[in-house]
Amino acid sequence: MSLYSRMIRWRACQSVKSCCSLHKTALSRAKVNLEQVARFSGSKLVCNQQEVEAPTPMRGEETESVADTALQHDDYFGLKNLVTVRDLFEARVHLGHNSGLRHESMSPYIFGERQGTDIIDLEQTLPLLQHALDVCAHIVYRGGMVLFLSRNQQTLPWVERMAQEVGEYSHCRPWKRGIFTNASSIFSTLPIYPELCVFLGTQDTVFEMHLGIVESSKLLIPSIGVVDSNCDNSDLTYHVPGNDDTPAAIHLYLRLFREAVTRAKAKRKEDGLSLDPVAYDES
Amino acid sequence: MASLSPWTRYSLCRSLRYCRSSASSVLFSRDLLRNQNGIAGSGSSRDNCTEAPSPSSSDGKQKASSGKAVTISRAMRAYMERAKAHDDMMKAEVADYEIGKRHLANIMGEDPDSFTQDDVNRAIEYLLPSGLFEKRARPMMKDPYEIFPKKKAAQFGLDGRPYHWLYFTTSPNYYALLYDIAWKMEDLKAEEDRLAEEKDGKPDREKESSDFTLARSEWITHQRLKDLLVENVPEKEYRHFLVLMERLAAHPLAYKMEEFIATYREPIAMQSQTLEVPQIEVDSDGRSFATASGKRKKCAATVRVFKPGSGKVVINGEDLQYFSNFVYRESLLFPLSLTGLVGEVDIEAEVQAQGGPTAQAGAIRLAVSRAVTAFVDESIREDLRLAGMLTEDPRTKERKKPGQEKARKKFTWKKR
Structure with missing residues (x-):
């Protein structure tokens, strides 16, 4: 793992901690304290096939702790059951590139080689994908902006449509240098950065890496990337080994990320984290 | 003159009364030009788009309607400060312009209250005659809102989230248009597949009845596209847009998207159609x-x-x-x-x-x-x-050039 990548993980960790108003002991707890959650008695919600008393909309510091309590949960948005290895297999996520094109950083995630083609190990992909979806959902849940990036011309309209429909951002066009690193002069405002970049393909052209990866790692913006067997995963914060060329696979990723973002937004509204004035009506 | 300093304006008013020599007018027009260049910008409309609410408190918190404090992002706060500074500056400029107008009316011996912009233009042309060829380079005095470039409204909300989902592409409107074209194309492809399945190769009757044609119109110009999108579109991107639109229009089912395509076409006007025929009148003799x-x-x-x-x-x-x-x-x-x-x-x-x-x-x-x-x-x-009888001949006398005898003719010159 590269230095940048480690720094980003550290920073993401710090920002989450600094947002937190709970005690450190609560943070260190691996599992969510259901009793503590249940203290904010309110509407019921289903998490991980368990019925849990959900925290009610509270104002001020308590809303912060609601978000942090959610962070302690194993699978707060119920994303673990969204996808199985079989789904991945059927969407042809396991198909890599020609073995000769393999990038050395991807070697641990290769299951084997068949007829000269690398086969990606879906047993390893699945937890990484679930983790990435969870990270994405948590960032959205806390009000972060997510930017979806791809340079695949064939699936470009679908990526942009998904981003638009879930109310997030998309950039599938040629990357202008400095969109992150020189943002203040390009946009002539104080820079605005997304809180998470999701790369549905990490290549810009067949020979070059997406410039957005380097820029987001320079600015410590966490990134999720679907990395094929010929791609470098070292500058990404959360990588998901998988096929990034086949439309079926891309449509699967899009469906999953759409679901993650929608669930997170729904939860956000439900838990009263949204700054929507309607949710905060005094009466 | 709207942006002249009080002293310059005063001296201008005084001197104009006495000096009508060309030298002084050149001097003053240069002064004006310098001021003009400082604030150069194309003419634009009055609304300078400050839709964002004014900053109500300095600590970046604002009371929402519900009484809940909403945090304003740093970018938004910076924008709001800049917008306020710009508004203040414009207010000062407008006040300056109004005073300048009254001075000008007094110089011309007219009523300052009923002095219009046309009067101002006439007065400036009379007081500061300019031989400069380029009309925009000549001295002028206009409403500051016409002179200063229009300010861009904030592209993001109070929470710092951009309004447009393609904000990060830096040309959201242009790329949203490309997105629209791409989806129209996808819809046509899906429709084509559906028809092929339904009719099994039979000719499309609808198409025969429609009169969709591109013959009487042309694609909008580069400048028109820029105006439409309110964005700078480079030449290369404009050509890309044309390629995509051509591809869409060439689709056999393009007539279904006629309305969409028509918004980016302009009718070709035929000269004989634009000809205005004078009215026949009857005089007192019949x-x-x-x-x-x-x-x-x-x-x-x-x-x-x-x-x-x-x-x-x-x-x-x-x-x-x-x-x-x-x-x-x-x-x-x-x-x-x-x-x-x-x-x-x-x-x-x-x-x-x-x-x-x-x-x-x-x-x-x-x-x-x-x-x-x-x-x-x-x-x-x-x-x-x-026969060319109805076409105005645009040719005029070409100006004489310095260092030459006439427009093109050179002085006699022998090396030795």
């Missing part, structure tokens, strides 16, 4: 006549052509001998011989005496041709147009 005017070089002519006539020609109160050269007489009568109206109409022409006989004869000929169109039918009108 004779019908048509009036038209024409120009050639610096000369302008107004002509009245009377229909039942005997071939009489009056030019500035004289007869055809106003022109001593036969060539000119023949040239101004040529539209009549072309339409076969020689001896059937009378001509009464008023032409400015400035310019040479070529300019005067040319101006009269154009005016006669235009007036005659009122008395002839469509085909003869087209003949006149094809």
Whole structure:
């Protein structure tokens, strides 16, 4: 793992901690304290096939702790059951590139080689994908902006449509240098950065890496990337080994990320984290 | 002048009364120019788009309607500060402009309260005559909202989230258009597949009935696209847009997207259709006549052509001998011989005496041709147009260049 990548993980960790108003002991707890959650008695919600008393909309510091309590949960948005290895297999996520094109950083995630083609190990992909979806959902849940990036011309309209429909951002066009690193002069405002970049393909052209990866790692913006067997995963914060060329696979990723973002937004509204004035009506 | 310092304005007002020499006016126009250049910008409309709420408190918190404190992002706060500074500056400029206008009215000895922008323009042209060729470089005094470039509204909300989902592409409107085109294309492809499945290769009857064609229009220009998107679109991106639109329009089912395509097409105007035919009027003697005017070089002519006539020609109160050269007489009568109206109409022409006989004869000929169109039918009108009788000659005298004898002619020069 590269230095940048480690720094980003550290920073993401710090920002989450600094947002937190709970005690450190609560943070260190691996599992969510259901009793503590249940203290904010309110509407019921289903998490991980368990019925849990959900925290009610509270104002001020308590809303912060609601978000942090959610962070302690194993699978707060119920994303673990969204996808199985079989789904991945059927969407042809396991198909890599020609073995000769393999990038050395991807070697641990290769299951084997068949007829000269690398086969990606879906047993390893699945937890990484679930983790990435969870990270994405948590960032959205806390009000972060997510930017979806791809340079695949064939699936470009679908990526942009998904981003638009879930109310997030998309950039599938040629990357202008400095969109992150020189943002203040390009946009002539104080820079605005997304809180998470999701790369549905990490290549810009067949020979070059997406410039957005380097820029987001320079600015410590966490990134999720679907990395094929010929791609470098070292500058990404959360990588998901998988096929990034086949439309079926891309449509699967899009469906999953759409679901993650929608669930997170729904939860956000439900838990009263949204700054929507309607949710905060005094009466 | 709106942005002149009080002292400059004062000295300008004083000096203008006494110095009308060209040197002083050049000096003042230079001063004005300098001020003009400092605030240069294309003319723009009055609304400078400050839709964002004004900052109510400095700590970046604002009370929402519900009483809950909403945090304002740093970017938004910075924007709001800048917008306020700009508004203040514009207010000062407008106040300056109003005072300047009153001064100008006093200089011109007119009523300051009823002094309009047209009066200002006339006064400036009179007080600061400029020989500069470029009109925009000449001294001017205009409403600051027309002079200062329009300020861009904030592209993001109070929480710092951009409004547009393609904000990070830096050209959201352009790429949203490409997105629209891409989805229209996808819809057409899906429709084509559906039809192929349904009809199994039978010809599409709907298509035969539709009259979708690109023949009578053309794609909007680069400038028009920029105006439409309110964004800078580089030449390369414009060509990319054209390629995509051509591809969409070439699809066999493109007629289904006719409305969308039409918004990016402009009709081609045919010249013969834009031709304005003068009205036939009747004078006190009961004779019908048509009036038209024409120009050639610096000369302008107004002509009245009377229909039942005997071939009489009056030019500035004289007869055809106003022109001593036969060539000119023949040239101004040529539209009549072309339409076969020689001896059937009378001509009464008023032409400015400035310019040479070529300019005067040319101006009269154009005016006669235009007036005659009122008395002839469509085909003869087209003949006149094809003969070039209805087209104004745009050529004018080329200016003399310094270091040269004339416009093109050089001084005699021998190396040794």
